[in-house]
Amino acid sequence: MPQRTIADLLRQSDRLGLRLVAGPADAEPVTAVEVFDLAALPASTRGTLAIVSGDIPAPYLVDVALRRASAQRLAGIVFPRGFTLAVTAAALADSGSVAVLTSEGESAPDLAVAIDRVLVGGAAEAMTRAGFAVERAIVAADGAAPTPESILAAASDALGVTLAMDDDPGAAWTDTSAIFVGEVPIARVQALEPDEAAATAIPVIASLVSRSIQRQMRDRFGPNQSRADLIVELTMAEASRVDAFIAPAARLGLPLQLAHAVAWMRPRHRSDPELRPPRSIQPAVELFAMRLFDDRGELWHIAHIQDDAFIVCTEEHGAGDHQRRLRETAALVQEYAISLAGPEWTYTLGLGTPQGGPGGLRQSAAEARVAADTAVAAGRLGGVETTDVTGLRRVLLDFYTSPTSRSLLDDVLHPLDELGGERAMTEIRTLLAYLSTRNSLAEAGRILMLHPNAVAYRMRRIRERLDLDLDDPDIRFAVELACRVRLLAEA
Numbered sequence: 001m002p003q004r005t006i007a008d009l010l011r012q013s014d015r016l017g018l019r020l021v022a023g024p025a026d027a028e029p030v031t032a033v034e035v036f037d038l039a040a041l042p043a044s045t046r047g048t049l050a051i052v053s054g055d056i057p058a059p060y061l062v063d064v065a066l067r068r069a070s071a072q073r074l075a076g077i078v079f080p081r082g083f084t085l086a087v088t089a090a091a092l093a094d095s096g097s098v099a100v101l102t103s104e105g106e107s108a109p110d111l112a113v114a115i116d117r118v119l120v121g122g123a124a125e126a127m128t129r130a131g132f133a134v135e136r137a138i139v140a141a142d143g144a145a146p147t148p149e150s151i152l153a154a155a156s157d158a159l160g161v162t163l164a165m166d167d168d169p170g171a172a173w174t175d176t177s178a179i180f181v182g183e184v185p186i187a188r189v190q191a192l193e194p195d196e197a198a199a200t201a202i203p204v205i206a207s208l209v210s211r212s213i214q215r216q217m218r219d220r221f222g223p224n225q226s227r228a229d230l231i232v233e234l235t236m237a238e239a240s241r242v243d244a245f246i247a248p249a250a251r252l253g254l255p256l257q258l259a260h261a262v263a264w265m266r267p268r269h270r271s272d273p274e275l276r277p278p279r280s281i282q283p284a285v286e287l288f289a290m291r292l293f294d295d296r297g298e299l300w301h302i303a304h305i306q307d308d309a310f311i312v313c314t315e316e317h318g319a320g321d322h323q324r325r326l327r328e329t330a331a332l333v334q335e336y337a338i339s340l341a342g343p344e345w346t347y348t349l350g351l352g353t354p355q356g357g358p359g360g361l362r363q364s365a366a367e368a369r370v371a372a373d374t375a376v377a378a379g380r381l382g383g384v385e386t387t388d389v390t391g392l393r394r395v396l397l398d399f400y401t402s403p404t405s406r407s408l409l410d411d412v413l414h415p416l417d418e419l420g421g422e423r424a425m426t427e428i429r430t431l432l433a434y435l436s437t438r439n440s441l442a443e444a445g446r447i448l449m450l451h452p453n454a455v456a457y458r459m460r461r462i463r464e465r466l467d468l469d470l471d472d473p474d475i476r477f478a479v480e481l482a483c484r485v486r487l488l489a490e491a
Contacts, residue, residue, distance in 0.1 A: 003029040006099040011160030017105025023093035028075040046073040053108040070096025129197035133158035161195040176203035227254045228303040260361040262352040263311040263330035264368035322354040346382035409482035415465040432483035
């Protein structure tokens with residue numbers, strides 16, 4: 001049987017109802033527990049914990065009992081509820097190394113049975129403590145403002161063993177000690193020392209902590225998630241509908257009139273581009289990002305479009321280092337996603353430039369998406385790509401972000417699209433090379449690494465399909481623009 005001290009019993013004081021009022025808590029190991037009438041305190045074996053039955057004794061009897069307990073090397077004496085220790089008795093307890101306790105709850109016989117179970121240990125005692133810990137944890141969780149800390153503290157007091165949360169986003173869904181927010185594991189409940197009762201109670205306590213955290217997350221991040229949904233709609237809507245989002249955004253507290261910078265994160269498997277990332281990654285990344293944003297002064301949002309994630313940082317116009325802060329924060333989200341997905345997965349990050357107003361948010365999102373797409377197409381997987389803010393691509397982004405513009409330009413290339421797949425893209429690349437060199441077969445051949453006669457053969461087929469006058473400057477400009485936007489999208 002393991003040795004127990006008064007200190008061990010006091011760690012379960014919440015359940016046993018014990019309170020130390022004088023004397024040491026660890027002078028003698030508790031070897032037995034007996035119920036006595038203080039007036040007739042018999043000789044007892046060393047280490048016995050004497051529980052006084054009956055009414056509160058007279059002060060002189062207490063002094064006598066303490067002297068006898070010290071001589072017999074008793075572990076301590078437990079007095080009934082309402083007992084007050086005199087100053088002289090307290091001095092005797094301290095000098096004689098006798099623990100003096102009061103019982104705040106059960107009757108002497110019931111308390112003796114409970115303490116005896118603690119001393120003997122075993123399955124019955126563990127189940128009793130575990131059940132009591134679960135009861136106290138439920139009471140704490142049902143309080144006015146429950147927190148994970150208050151639930152764990154209540155369970156720890158009941159068990160006599162400290163429980164703590166250990167961050168572990170990789171916990172398995174079958175782990176009964178895991179703490180989840182929705183389907184996302186974030187931590188585990190652990191006992192700081194091995195304990196059978198704690199192991200029995202932890203699954204229920206972990207469930208209570210999970211619900212408490214989920215409730216906190218809902219209250220704290222609910223408005224952010226609603227605004228993120230609106231940002232997705234704004235990003236994907238027709239340009240003509242942008243103004244319709246201003247009023248709903250204002251109701252949700254989203255200041256569209258400020259400056260926005262967007263980071264776009266695209267997952268890609270290293271060996272199979274057709275694979276989709278595990279479903280568990282997206283909610284875990286979203287939760288990590290929201291907790292990360294909570295410590296920052298700017299207004300942040302994260303949203304998802306299919307497998308892609310985009311992060312929006314909103315600040316006042318002209319705020320210094322706006323894009324740098326976006327890059328640093330988005331890179332942390334990127335690193336976390338990679339750590340969850342494993343080495344076979346890459347997450348490529350594209351950064352847009354800060355832009356003002358609702359249209360600016362769409363523009364920055366388009367820049368970020370194109371930057372990510374360009375990096376993926378060029379084989380620069382898993383890096384951070386900054387938008388090319390100069391040159392033709394900047395102009396083409398306006399067409400790329402407008403579904404209406406893309407639809408009009410797609411109509412131009414529809415005859416080539418009917419060829420399907422890579423053959424259609426080959427014809428479009430040939431057409432762009434030809435038009436961008438002012439209809440020069442030789443220059444187009446140099447770009448395409450083809451003989452001019454091969455380019456001429458292709459262009460005859462293309463002209464027949466398009467049935468357009470490619471020598472007309474306006475038509476040539478429209479077709480070239482359509483080709484460039486199409487290749488930009490394909491990137």
